[in-house]
Amino acid sequence: MQPKALIFDVFGTVVDWRGGVAAYTAPALAERGLDLAPEALADAWRDEYQPAMQRIRDGGRGYVPLDDLHRENLDRALERLGIADAFDAAARDALNPAWEALPPWADVLPGMARLRARFLLAPCSNGSTSLMVRLARFAGLRWDCILGADVARDYKPKAGVYLASAAALRLAPGEVMMVAAHDGDLAAARAAGLQTAFIPRPDEFGTGEPETITQEWDVIAEDFGALAERLGA
Amino acid sequence: MQPKALIFDVFGTVVDWRGGVAAYTAPALAERGLDLAPEALADAWRDEYQPAMQRIRDGGRGYVPLDDLHRENLDRALERLGIADAFDAAARDALNPAWEALPPWADVLPGMARLRARFLLAPCSNGSTSLMVRLARFAGLRWDCILGADVARDYKPKAGVYLASAAALRLAPGEVMMVAAHDGDLAAARAAGLQTAFIPRPDEFGTGEPETITQEWDVIAEDFGALAERLGA
Structure with a gap:
């Protein structure tokens, strides 16, 4: 049928998503003189994707839209990559729409x-x-x-x-x-x-x-x- | 701003909606030889619209999508117009998509x-x-x-x-x-x-x-x- x-x-x-997030975030990495491939940021950010949703699927957290999970996940990814100090909250907010582009x-x-x-x-x-x-x-x-x-x-x-x-x-x-x-x-x-x-x-x-x-x-x-x-x- | x-x-x-419902329902009225302007059917059907939603707004009934309210409202409109006998359930089901056209x-x-x-x-x-x-x-x-x-x-x-x-x-x-x-x-x-x-x-x-x-x-x-x-x- x-x-x-x-x-x-x-x-x-x-x-x-990988090419798009890399292209969107590349200028912010370059501006800060960070020696990190933007694809590595995309991958690190995406690595937080399933764990963040899992708490919600399990009922350990109420529904939170992915926009907000992405923003939280970015904090974790930057920390894990050791470049958290290079991005203040406004800079992180400015990266989050990468997923819309x-x-x-x-x-x-x-x-x-x-x-x-x-x-x-x-x-x-x-x-x-x-x-x-x-x-x-x-x-x-x-x-x-x-x-x-x-x-x-x-x-x-x-x-x-x-x-x-x-x-x-x-x-x-x-x-x-x-x-x-x-x-x-x-x-x-x-x-x-x-x-x-x-x-x-x-x-x-x-x-x-x-x-x-x-x-x-x-x-x-x-x-x-x-x-x-x-x-x- | x-x-x-x-x-x-x-x-x-x-x-x-009035012209559209009239055009969609006109053949069914004509086939049955009913002497009713299709606009009158459209108006009678629409007259049931607000009352049907009001019960839901008031909390007297849980949320029911408008598709289903339209179908219920059609029963009432046909009754009120005195032509309920001319339309069996299948014929009524066939009229309901008027609101999508x-x-x-x-x-x-x-x-x-x-x-x-x-x-x-x-x-x-x-x-x-x-x-x-x-x-x-x-x-x-x-x-x-x-x-x-x-x-x-x-x-x-x-x-x-x-x-x-x-x-x-x-x-x-x-x-x-x-x-x-x-x-x-x-x-x-x-x-x-x-x-x-x-x-x-x-x-x-x-x-x-x-x-x-x-x-x-x-x-x-x-x-x-x-x-x-x-x-x-």
């Missing part, structure tokens, strides 16, 4: 234009509505609405995030396809009843290697153009 | 294209996310995200709907402008701290008369083009 809506993981699947992978905009002709399209990201709106403006993404963490007030891969996203469109889980470059995201989406599409993104972590997949996903396509092809869009 | 986002009442302000007023698409270059744009409607998404596809509206009733799980003019909409964009209420053809909507938005813009829609109720306004709204503009002009967009 063809899905009626496609919902997308965003960081890594739609946009290049991430470039799409080259295939994304043409692929989404084709997919849009046939399906409803929405992010199902751990980013907040605000973050997704501003990122969409930066990257030129055209969504029908913003779904994901803010709708469920919880974080993927909790089942409620996928279910609340389908429910917001008044669709059954099986009428929605989750598109992601991450095996764990798809495993959770499938467990919640959604269809699944895997798009390898070998450049996400700068390794040249896509994630290993552990299941036969409903669609496995090289990029968004190939996904459109496979779905007849 | 210029707003950063404009949020819009939709039914009446952006789209012509409403045409925009003539100035809306060009005006919104100008406004979009300068502001974030979102509906702040009592329609659900699902309803707003499908209506946007039908009418060609390009929103940054869907705000309104579903975000707050309550109905305008409750203050929480305006406040939750601003908060979803991580903006202060005063950074957001509510755009509406309805004086009461703007009064509630202003009381919640939002900026306000009134757009008269004399054809909303088929009377040729716009709503009477009771306050000097921050902007009063003839249509969306004039609103863009006034806001320098």
Whole structure:
């Protein structure tokens, strides 16, 4: 059965968070004469991502939007990198919108234009509505609405995030396809009843290697153009 | 101070619900040989709108999306019009998407294209996310995200709907402008701290008369083009 809506993981699947955060933060590192590759800052910042959400998933903390987690995570990353003294609070606040300024992978905009002709399209990201709106403006993404963490007030891969996203469109889980470059995201989406599409993104972590997949996903396509092809869009 | 986002009442302000519902339901009336103007069905259906939401605003009923209220309201309207026997449940279900197939007023698409270059744009409607998404596809509206009733799980003019909409964009209420053809909507938005813009829609109720306004709204503009002009967009 063809899905009626496609919902997308965003960081890594739609946009290049590592390249984008590195480009955004590079001038601040250079200005301070810090001898640190901006990609290393991006990686250190991202390393705090899962642990910060985990407390919320576990119920040890109420829902806090990712914008605020990113700001807290930046404090930890700078500390860990030994460059905390170089950034006062205002400088850190100025770095935080890096996550709203991430470039799409080259295939994304043409692929989404084709997919849009046939399906409803929405992010199902751990980013907040605000973050997704501003990122969409930066990257030129055209969504029908913003779904994901803010709708469920919880974080993927909790089942409620996928279910609340389908429910917001008044669709059954099986009428929605989750598109992601991450095996764990798809495993959770499938467990919640959604269809699944895997798009390898070998450049996400700068390794040249896509994630290993552990299941036969409903669609496995090289990029968004190939996904459109496979779905007849 | 210029707003950063404009949020819009939709039914009446952006789209012509009366003409749209009449056009959508006319064939079903004609097929059944019913001697009723489709505008009278639209009016009777809309007459149930405020009472249905009021129980929820008052807390006498939990949040129910407008899609479901519309379906319940249709039962009441058909009863009141004395034509309930002519429509079985399936026929009523088939009429309910009328609210997703409403045409925009003539100035809306060009005006919104100008406004979009300068502001974030979102509906702040009592329609659900699902309803707003499908209506946007039908009418060609390009929103940054869907705000309104579903975000707050309550109905305008409750203050929480305006406040939750601003908060979803991580903006202060005063950074957001509510755009509406309805004086009461703007009064509630202003009381919640939002900026306000009134757009008269004399054809909303088929009377040729716009709503009477009771306050000097921050902007009063003839249509969306004039609103863009006034806001320098």
